[in-house]
Amino acid sequence: MAATRDFVIRFAGEGGQGMVTASEALAAAAAQVGYHVMTFVTFPSQIMGGPTWSQCRISVTPALSNGDTLDVLVAFNEEAYEVHKEELRDGGILVYDSAVFEVPEEDKGSMNIVALPYEELGKSTGNPRAANMVILGAVAQFVTWPEQYLEDFNVKRFTRGRPNDAEVVAANSMGLGLGRDAARESGFSLGELAAPDPPDYEQIIIKGNESFGLGALAAGLNFFVGYPISPATSILVFMEQNLRGEGTFVYQASSEIESISTIVGAGFVGKKAMTSTAGPGFSLMSEGLGMAWMMEIPCVVIDVQRGGPATGLPTKSEQSDLYMAMHPAHGDSQLPVIAPGTIEECFYAAMHALNWAERYQGPVIVLSEHMLSERVQNIRKPDPSLVEVEARQVYTGTNGYKRYEGDTVTPMPLPGGPGAYVANASEHDTIGDTTHLPVHHVRGTERRFGKLKLLEDTPYETRNTDNDVVIMPWGGSKGPAHEAYEKMMENGVPVGWYYTMFISPLNPKLLDELREKKLVLVPELNYLGQLSSILRQHGVNAKSITQYTGLPFKVADLVERVTAEVEAMAGSKVGV
Amino acid sequence: MTKRNPEYDFKWCPGCGDFGVKRAIELTIAARTTEMDIPFENNVIVAGIGCSGNLVHLTDGPQPFGFHGIHGRTLPVAFGIKSGNPDLEVMVVAGDGDFLSIGAEHIGPAAQRNLNVTCVIMDNGVYGLTKGQSSPTTQFGVVTSTTPGGKIEGEVKPFQYYLSLGASFVASAFSSKPREMAQMIREGMDYPGFSIVHVQSPCTTYNDNYDVLRGNAKKGIDPLTYDVPESHDPTDFREALRIAQDPGIPLGVLYAADNPEPLDERYASLNSRLRSRDVDQMIESFAIQ
Incomplete structure (x- = not known):
């Protein structure tokens, strides 16, 4: 045997x-x-x-x-x-x-x-x-x-x-x-487990939430507050134990409303600031995130999704916060979102998120899930040198500065330095004064959206893209989808693969490629089919494969459901 | 800061108490900055939403940094600013609605931490910017647009409230007495901890209570305000609480706790005691062995 x-x-x-x-x-x-x-x-x-x-x-x-x-x-x-x-x-x-x-x-x-x-x-x-x-x-x-x-x-x-x-x-x-x-x-036996085949690279064994923590620190995080909530608490605990040293601050906040406002305050004075939470806490952060977008202040929020609305399923896995991650606040805004799919990606996602916040000067959301955040896995040892750490442009001139002039990012004055201004959550003119004039609201809105262009040039994975039908999972469903994909390759099912953790903004080149496909199947753990509907807004013929049990996908289910879609599209049986 | 734009349309009503508060803040910051040789750009004013919050756009003279955020969150923002850069001089300006209604949940934590910021609260007993609704300090029975039959809940008693939540420094001022107010703001800023200067700042449009506060002999109105007796020892918490419970509005420093240690100092000493590792060491601590 x-x-x-x-x-x-x-x-x-x-x-x-x-x-x-x-x-x-x-x-x-x-x-x-x-x-x-x-x-x-x-x-x-x-x-x-x-x-x-x-x-x-x-x-x-x-x-x-x-x-x-x-x-x-x-x-x-x-x-x-x-x-x-x-x-x-x-x-x-x-x-x-x-x-x-x-x-x-x-x-x-x-x-x-x-x-x-x-x-x-x-x-x-x-x-x-x-x-x-x-x-x-x-x-x-x-x-x-x-x-x-x-x-x-x-x-x-x-x-x-x-x-x-x-x-x-x-x-x-x-x-x-x-x-x-x-x-x-x-007398029972399962046979013999084949001898291990140790990888030739260095490894660590770690949870997703710890991987986020390491990545954030590698990117220069120096300010963290958070409020306990499952399944994000272990990030707060990690920070209390590890975010130390000169110029750092870590604290347990009194609520998520406090957390978000506090990191916006810290971002305003030049800190690389972050908080972590789960669905209910993320809901409470809505207004504060709109404030960070409006004021153009860098900060990062990790939302470890749980299941369902309200208190929902606190310790189960679901991917139903994508709409909210992109549009948490009232009024026109679209927040950058990074959703890693593996524990190794959690590390780099945190690094990129902090870089993005500094680069475009605004709030960035990282989405995780219970199954990704709380599981333990061996991964390739992360290498911080693979991602260049970025710092925001800081204003160093004289007073009399127009902080919000122009249609893209401008150097940011920091309290204690020159260029005093009012960071204003009301619509404002170029110096930060409140104004309700149409010309300023138009200019301000276009400036804030225009900055997202700085985040569009992102990598994505592709395999067998000559097929008419492709699958494109996101977040933690990447793992089961990847395994299902390998099975379908063995089975001879003609299906291609796309994947990116950079969900908002989506790389325009990726969208161009997806629009060429007859069908893009999106395995995702939510009822609404959130990513597929976003892809359809961009003119992609996308369809979700949904599940909302609170548990991750089973590989066999994905193989069956994707194969059925491919057969329906081909009009005949496929594979072996 | 650049000269502000001409179309900026916010104005306080004639006679608004906030004019006096603005002047007191300007003078205090200017004097303190010069006397103590503080770089002016180290001053930050965090403003709430409401008439009072607009103060941050209206100050004359050299301009501090300003943060005009969302309703009720001045203290969390100030927490981030002061903890992010403890060298900054952080002031919160807010009204009774912003501070004592939507933002009330933040006073306790700021007090327990002894967050080293100074709050100047402009209490006009009404929501003015939204045109005259009942606020936490609107008195029982008063008719407003949202209490057409008279307010049927009791009013917040700010001094008892602040003291019971553990604020280290609590003072009471009146916008019509700018010199005394400026002195209290100065003491609050110099105080190493969480300080609140609660100012009676009447709204001439929706709650003109000047006569009630300072009295009007012609109309036979006795003043509601009175000076805290010079004999009062502000480090005496029980006595401060007693004064806060007395009828009328005492003016002066009610309470200033002895030897407070502000959060930033406590945090710095804690942080220097705890182990700090670089990222490579942390990654290595997860190695498979």
Whole structure:
């Protein structure tokens, strides 16, 4: 039997039972020996308890999505078993804590079941937290991993310079052994996971939100305020821990209304300022974002989208804030939007966003999603030198300056320096005085929109563009769409690929190319089909493939739906 | 700043209290800047929305930097400005509607942080720019366009409110007494922390209460304002609160907390204690090992 190249395990149970820790530990151990990993987490919005599950995909090649079906399901309680059992693939293995519940008799014939009282076994090692080690030991045995993988991981992870390190490591090792023994006894196996094929480049293992944080700092961020909100809080926490040093400021704000006004104030005095939030907080920032646009003040907002309007689905994945990111405020405006599709892109998206804010002097929005922000993945080590850090033009002349003269960006006076003016959120003339005269509103409006031209020359990905039908995912749906695309290539489906993270403004050259296509399919996690409708405004024949379950796309679903569209367009079956 | 454009159409009504406030602010900033050798361009005025906010466009003489933003958000903006550049001298000018209604949520956090800015609040007891609606300081029972049967909710009592929220410096002034007002603004600016100079600044069009504030013997009206007794110790919080609860409007410095440490200083000392790493080190901390 050929070795498996890919392996998906899900831990399902109640929040607080260590499921996230288990999948992240497995990911870390696999990454250490050179596999590619991706985790996925979903939990209800509460501190402890509630149905929670996490997933870990381990692959010989880079993981693009969290995986459609499960090779192993670890069920921590009966409810988790009932909810998730359907997603276990044929021939997959169920592991459950037989001290907690019993699998119904009628199910026992239909799957490979391993009764593993891991809590008790864990406690028997002397370390009450070794239950996860028992599970991991069993899981590793199912894919015939060399014992050394997890044993080495255990030593590295738990040698922390504490007096009881040796005991913890020994107990964990015993736990791994107990798991392995139980797996061997069961007689079940998933075959052999192919040996890792470590990439020849340096890697890090990181969450999307941390990647945003690193990118922002690499671009010279020196001012951050934020208000706690799922799933963006970890950016605020990252900043509290890392944005330090001379001339920096980081603070927890009292609301998102305060956050936005505060970063606009900081941008006004020359700081590279940013905040992060999620849908509800982003809604509260509407007016402040309009103010930054009107006053021409650089600042960046990361919106980690959640599901639905109002409080909605705080910890689920959706891509339904695109309209709002582009047009958050009343009146004529269009904000620049960057929506990264991978954790690696999160780093560069933050760098570009800060650069854009400085370059065009205005607010820039970065869109993320729960699935992108909170998962852990190994990525190529980011290289800040790939993006040149930009700084705004600062006015250095004498007083008597017209800050808002002309039809594009002009040097910005900074308080403490020459060129005092009033940054004015009312319509204003060239010196910043309030005016309601039509000539100034026309001039001001055209100047503000005209500056977007400075952001149009952006890169985009293309593959097999000679096909009539192309897919163009955005944001975090890039991963599953990419994997689906590879499958369709294997299947011989004639479909092309376009992708960019620079959503607003769209590169005019990209739009020219898209307008040549018979059909542009846009996989996106929202009801309205937001990006496709924006593409249609630009004269592109675009159609969305939507999903609004709060979960990311499954690769198999995308393959099926895109293939059906291609066949409908061709009028016949396609591929093999 | 360049001479302002001739078509700029904003004017205060004749007799508006805000004229006096503007003059007091101009004189105070000019005198303080010269005496303390502060670069004039270090002065920033953050203005709210309403009649009072337009002050930032109307000042005569050397021009400070101005920020005329959106309704109610002067304090968050000032927080960003002062924290972004602690060398700046930051003043907030706003009215009772901007500061005590839509912007009230920001007073508490600014007070707890002891944000080192000076707020000059022009209280006319009415929304003037929108032509005469009830404001937080409109008195109970008063008829306005939005309280045609008389206001049926109580009025905000600004001094009790500021003190209970933890403001470090609270003073009360009257636009008809510009010299005393200028002195209080100066003390507020020199004070190392969150200072509020709350000014009675009557609206001659919608709430002309000059007679009530300063009294009119001919009409048999006793003045509502009186001077805070010279014996008052402004570091005595309980006594300040007692004065704030008394009937009438006391004029003078009610409260100035002893030895306050402003946010910018507290932050600088915290920041110098915490570990700082460069970006490469941070990236390296996520390395797979």
